[in-house]
Amino acid sequence: MSAYSRPVLLLLAGLLLLTISIAVLNTLVPLLLSHASLPTWQVGLVSSSYFTGNLAVTLLAGLMIKRLGFTRSYHAACVLFALATAELGLTDGFHSWLVLRFLAGIACALIWVAVESALMRSGTLHTRGQLLAAYMMVYYLGTVVGQLLLSGVATALTAVLPWAVSLVVCAMLPLLFAPMAPPSAEAPRVALWPMLLRRNARLGVNGCIISGIVLGSLYGLMPLYLSHLGLSDGNVGYWMALLVSAGIANGRSDAWRTAMAA
Numbered sequence: 001m002s003a004y005s006r007p008v009l010l011l012l013a014g015l016l017l018l019t020i021s022i023a024v025l026n027t028l029v030p031l032l033l034s035h036a037s038l039p040t041w042q043v044g045l046v047s048s049s050y051f052t053g054n055l056a057v058t059l060l061a062g063l064m065i066k067r068l069g070f071t072r073s074y075h076a077a078c079v080l081f082a083l084a085t086a087e088l089g090l091t092d093g094f095h096s097w098l099v100l101r102f103l104a105g106i107a108c109a110l111i112w113v114a115v116e117s118a119l120m121r122s123g124t125l126h127t128r129g130q131l132l133a134a135y136m137m138v139y140y141l142g143t144v145v146g147q148l149l150l151s152g153v154a155t156a157l158t159a160v161l162p163w164a165v166s167l168v169v170c171a172m173l174p175l176l177f178a179p180m181a182p183p184s185a186e187a188p189r190v191a192l193w194p195m196l197l198r199r200n201a202r203l204g205v206n207g208c209i210i211s212g213i214v215l216g217s218l219y220g221l222m223p224l225y226l227s228h229l230g231l232s233d234g235n236v237g238y239w240m241a242l243l244v245s246a247g248i249a250n251g252r253s254d255a256w257r258t259a260m261a262a
Contacts, residue, residue: 008122008131010174012138015115017171018078019142021164022108024149025085026050027240029101030223031233032157040224042094047220049098051212053105061113070118070180073110075172081107082168089161118180143244150237218243 029050033043065073084103091097119131153159222243226236 004131004134005122007175007178007180008119010178011115011118011180012134014074014171014174015111015135016138016142017167018081018111019139020146020149021085021167021171022081023143023146023244024160024164025104026219027147027150027223027237028155028157028160028233029088029097030220031155031227031236033097034224034227036092038094040221043224044221046094046097046101048216049102050105050108051216051220053102053107054109056102057106057109058113061110062117064110065114065117069182070114070121071175074114074118074175074180077107077110077114078168078172080104081111082165085168086161086165089157122180140244144241147237147241147244150240151234155233 030043030047033046061073068076081104084100084107087100088097091100116132116135119135120128122131153163219240223236223240226239227233231239
């Protein structure tokens with residue numbers, strides 16, 4: 001039996017649309033703040049608030065998914081992300097964007113956890129590696145496409161928000177036709193803190209922290225740096241796509257090793 005069932009394919013299709021919208025906004029928000037002549041430290045705080053939202057929800061995502069199920073958690077996160085994104089066009093203050101990007105970060109993290117958990121739940125011991133590899137490739141592909149779109153469309157906020165929000169709404173549709181099976185009620189609760197304290201896990205934990213700092217800085221401040229060099233928004237999108245493409249080359253090898261190991 002193929003690992004790529006109809007619900008899995010539809011879930012990956014929705015993830016692709018979501019990732020395109022997320023990638024566009026992650027690059028465009030620092031550029032728009034820079035064009036509005038906000039100081040660099042405020043741009044950095046707005047970018048950091050998004051990743052802070054990612055971190056904040058990870059500890060609660062499992063409980064929410066267990067109560068609501070994969071499909072409803074996914075849809076709730078999409079609605080939150082769409083509302084937080086649409087609200088960017090109605091406010092222009094630093095503090096309001098700080099809060100809105102924090103909410104967007106919460107929504108994105110819940111989407112990722114719901115999708116990854118649903119994929120792992122759908123697979124077997126022999127197919128989970130393939131599903132994880134497919135997830136990584138869809139994520140990278142959507143990120144590259146999102147960056148490249150900046151070079152071919154108008155980058156004004158009022159021009160980007162309608163189709164960016166529309167992509168999120170469209171990403172909700174696939175699971176209406178093929179909802180994922182609910183998580184098992186007998187699934188054991190995994191304590192995070194004891195796992196972090198394990199000696200044999202410290203190398204991986206430290207690696208994740210360091211890579212997170214580096215990637216967060218690149219994704220959040222690289223557009224600002226390129227803009228200060230005088231590049232247009234479209235050219236910034238090209239350079240960010242190149243950065244992500246370099247990650248694809250490494251991600252493909254990691255995903256292939258994961259799939260083969262499974």
